[in-house]
């Protein structure tokens with residue numbers, strides 16, 4: 001059966017050997033995503049080379065950082081730090097992260113924080129509330145605890161942020177590699193308006209790279225029409241989106257974005273927490289299968305697995321479950 005919904009899997013430089021990649025391909029993977037927020041230029045090239053060697057013909061998408069905010073690398077050999085409810089931590093710009101300091105990788109962010117502002121970490125897995133803010137350092141208390149790893153996403157729903165350029169220096173280097181390696185697609189993070197898409201397009205001029213705008217902030221929803229017109233496609237990035245808007249409204253936003261993209265003849269990728277229970281378990285939940293089926297019904301071109309294949313324990317099982325559900329759903333919906 002020719003599937004109308006493709007499967008894209010996030011692949012890291014820590015896990016991109018022949019056995020891993022061929023097991024994903026055998027299970028039904030159609031394309032690969034590389035998250036450039038977690039690798040340098042050399043790491044990017046290593047993953048691209050591995051994909052081309054072990055699963056030739058597989059399309060490659062590179063996800064940029066965009067004007068997003070992340071925590072810094074953990075100090076020394078730390079693998080994670082535990083944040084327990086009630087713990088007091090300091091937030092400091094560009095410092096390494098350890099159990100008492102959380103480094104914020106973008107300058108000017110801490111000085112925009114005010115008492116009472118929420119600091120949401122790792123797509124909503126943890127939350128802090130600012131107690132005291134003073135220049136480049138702020139003090140906060142943990143209100144939702146968890147384990148914090150390196151370079152996790154930071155969302156500041158209450159803070160007026162200083163303007164952050166659409167394309168960071170790090171992105172510029174990653175895009176240079178993407179153009180040199182002639183990959184297929186770039187998904188730009190935290191697109192706020194059409195101009196952010198144009199900024200990436202200017203850097204890929206002369207190449208065939210298709211540019212997808214990631215819809216993951218309130219400005220992107222507000223400026224959706226212009227963004228859709230400027231981009232070659234959109235990626236509904238539900239991880240960050242769910243920290244910026246009420247998660248209860250995500251299905252409606254996703255459905256509307258898909259309908260508008262279809263009407264404009266542009267492809268849609270939907271990502272994040274599609275099979276999140278399978279990070280630790282070999283079987284999907286019924287609700288996860290329903291999410292996949294409704295994406296097929298809505299004409300989503302590509303479903304993107306993130307943590308499930310980047311670091312989960314059952315990556316091939318995830319791709320297999322997704323493929324079986326796509327096929328069964330396509331058979332049903334096309335028979336109606």
Ligand SMILES: Nc1ncnc2c1ncn2[C@@H]1O[C@H](COP(=O)(O)OP(=O)(O)OP(=O)(O)O)[C@@H](O)[C@H]1O
Nearest residue numbers: 010012013035038039152153239240306307310311
């Ligand atoms: N190249 C990589 N090297 C190391 N770890 C990685 C890499 N890519 C992803 N990961 C790990 O897998 C997790 C899930 O991947 P994912 O790409 O969804 O990242 P993310 O940090 O949540 O960012 P985003 O919001 O852009 O999706 C990451 O948080 C990270 O811990």
Ligand SMILES: CC(=O)C(=O)O
Nearest residue numbers: 237238239240271272
């Ligand atoms: C994929 C991604 O960036 C997100 O869901 O936030």
